[in-house]
Amino acid sequence: MAAIFNMFRVKMGVVIARICLLLMLAVYSSYGGGCNFPEGWTGGWFQSGIPGLIYINSTTMQGKGDCAETDSNDKFLVYDRNEDCYRCLVIHEKHKYVLQYKETYCRERDSLSTMCESITGDAALYSMFRKEPRPIPEPCPFHPAPFTFTYSRGSGDCANPPSRAESCTDDSRLLLRYMACPDVPGTESNVEELICLATWKEGSTRYLVGLISQVQRRNSISTDEDMYRCFVYKGQHADKTVTYTIAQSGDATCNGLTSSVDGSRTMKLTNIDDEHNRCHFPSWVVEHHKWFSLDHTHQYHFTTKNATLKIMNEDGSFEEKRLVCHSILEQKDKQFVKLVAHLTRGCESGHVCVSVWRRGGGVLELQLGAALHDAPHHACSTGHSAPHVTLLSTSLYPMRCPMLGRYTVVDSLADRRRRRQQLTIDEATGEEVAEKPVECVMGHYDSASVGCGAAQDTIVFQSACTSAVYTCYGSWREGNLGLVVAGAARPSSRPHALCFLYTNYIANDSSGTAVQYLSLSGVSRSCDRAVLPGLAGDKAYNLTLNGTCEQSSKYNSVAVRLYPALVVLLIPLAILAR
Structure with missing residues (x-):
């Protein structure tokens, strides 16, 4: 009889334990843990007006709550443990580095659809920009640089003297050289560097999120609030002319940007025809597209169109040098060429004098001027005393030795x-x-x-x-x-x-x-x-x-x-x- 009683007690204990577990799971499900945020959102995000970063993991968005329910699309019901209430978040991933959301007030739980329907079209839109893991910039959508541009801060267009936008060696960076216009109040000379982080399209409207830094004030302390900016842009192509109209946000949000002509600051970029399309490196120079310096510290790569030379460190990282053929001054029997090239070094650019000699099968010598000149005709006007760089191709052809x-x-x-x-x-x-x-x-x-x-x-x-x-x-x-x-x-x-x-x-x-x-x-x-x-x-x-x-x-x-x-x-x- 005692044995039967003990067996009954054990079975009842198991049943009670299972009931308790089910109750705990039900409670846990009702207070969060019932759904997951997308894996790609995990990390730290910056949002204007929020101190520090907002961290997201698989089940929790810091400051908002735990994921309780989702429609597996863009609507999330989250539970705020601190306030013991629920809110609906409608989150749109504009780019892997950009999230935008609207939300309801925190209140008692109702169905997901009911709570999310209370969000009106004019509700506040919040933008979050990825900070951790550190995002990798992407090529800026404005090309081909350089451009001249006019700009306005609401008090008139600053067009004379024209400002200038120049490309950097890294395609994800653009240098903006603002000029001051004496007849336009509020304009000043300034140099800013734009790092492009994310682009996306909504209908016919194109957006860009980037970081703005002050080049002339490198030592100044800039916060995320100062650097993050949103842009709306539109490009127009006509014959050889490319024009971009751009509107920039006034703060670290995308609020209020609806067109490329309405923003805190607007710009109109027009490309400069530097005759690059009419100048190419000679065929004997680009016979091999890849060359190595004799000491193997640098790699020289000619593009397929034979107009651009990129100089990289041997380990593959950029040394911040890119040359674009501007005009050929002299050629001799497929053995020598002297030309003017537009050189970009980091975000600095200008014209330089370039001389190339053919020294043998798979052997070149390059002489590159050190000074950058604004005017192309000044690049080769002075003596060319730069050191010679010996280049080797991967296809070397033996030749007769001297000193037999x-x-x-x-x-x-x-x-x-x-x-x-x-x-x-x-x-x-x-x-x-x-x-x-x-x-x-x-x-x-x-x-x-x-x-x-x-x-x-x-x-x-x-x-x-x-x-x-x-x-x-x-x-x-x-x-x-x-x-x-x-x-x-x-x-x-x-x-x-x-x-x-x-x-x-x-x-x-x-x-x-x-x-x-x-x-x-x-x-x-x-x-x-x-x-x-x-x-x-x-x-x-x-x-x-x-x-x-x-x-x-x-x-x-x-x-x-x-x-x-x-x-x-x-x-x-x-x-x-x-």
Whole structure:
């Protein structure tokens, strides 16, 4: 009997527990937790007039309440625990970064439809802009920049002098240069930067939400209330002219914006024809759309229309430089071009002088002016003393090397450094004593040959334990200075090479015999004319010419006494293959 009673008591306990659980779930459902907000809304949002951010998770909107019921569309019934009441929120996602909503007063619960029907058409509309996670800007809808524009704050159009809108390297930014008009009150010179965050369309009306920052007052403290602005815009295209009318909100909301000609501030942008459509980089320059600097710090990319060059860091991030061909001044036999380009660096822009040389198969040299000029005709009017940048394509074509011949290495910078490192101080005498030399040293070679293969396109250095092979990809002379670009025999998707600079001269050796010398330096960053051949570098070799590639070493040992010797100082500064 006791066993039966205990079994009955256990079953009753289970039933009571289930009833309690159902009651708890019913209560929980009635006070929130009965629905979820869309997953894409999770994060922190800014709303004008609300201190701090409004955080939304799957079930709760901070400051509004817990999601209790939804029609799976845009209507949400939320329960406010603090006030113990319900309100209807009608929320529209205009963009993944923009939410707009209307709401009812908080009161006793009624059906979702009944409560939401009480929202009138003229009820206050609130806008929320995503702050966390940090939004990624999107390209501004106003193109092609630059533009001139007029603007008004309600006291008349400021048209003379015209203001100017310029693009930045990042397409999501636009620089607005406002001019002051003496005859229009309330106008002033100012520079603002617009970062475009979100665009959407409602019927025929187009909206933009962006951040406005003061360029000339970078150190001033700007709040979200100061920076967030809403815009309504409309574009008109006619022949080569593009015009945009834009209305801007006066605060960090989209309230009151209904057309592109009615706002706290209105603007009319008209594009400037800078003749870019009539200027293109020559075909031999854009033969390869992607180029790498010799030191591999930058990547140069020509667009498919051959009018724009973008310069990026090697890791893919923008270095804030973009060049658009403006006008070609000079061309020579598909080997040289001099032109004026419009350069954008960050949000700065102006005209610069550009010179490009073709140095070989897949090798270019670029000289880019540093100063920005407002007028195109001023860009190349002064001396062009900018440094040369050596560019390599991923398709390098071997070429015949200069300085053909076979050489014997008689001395090297590596040897001298090794000897200095091997000197020790004798503790007894205090004098330097040389240690036993190392038999094989990396970078130390016994012989070299230049252009001695069938194609005459390789430079080979050899010793008993190691060798190095370079392929010549381009060579040229500038007066007494010779230059050679040589690199790995099999270039990778990121080619590596050195630039060798050399000069010839005649001097007397220790016996008074006139000897012809060839001084050569190799640099890894570019063909830097400031490098004096033979006087700088990490590695250097003195080589004596044994004769032509066809002559044997044995024969050349005699020929050296009959013909002037060539001593070559070689300084490569980079590891060519990685």
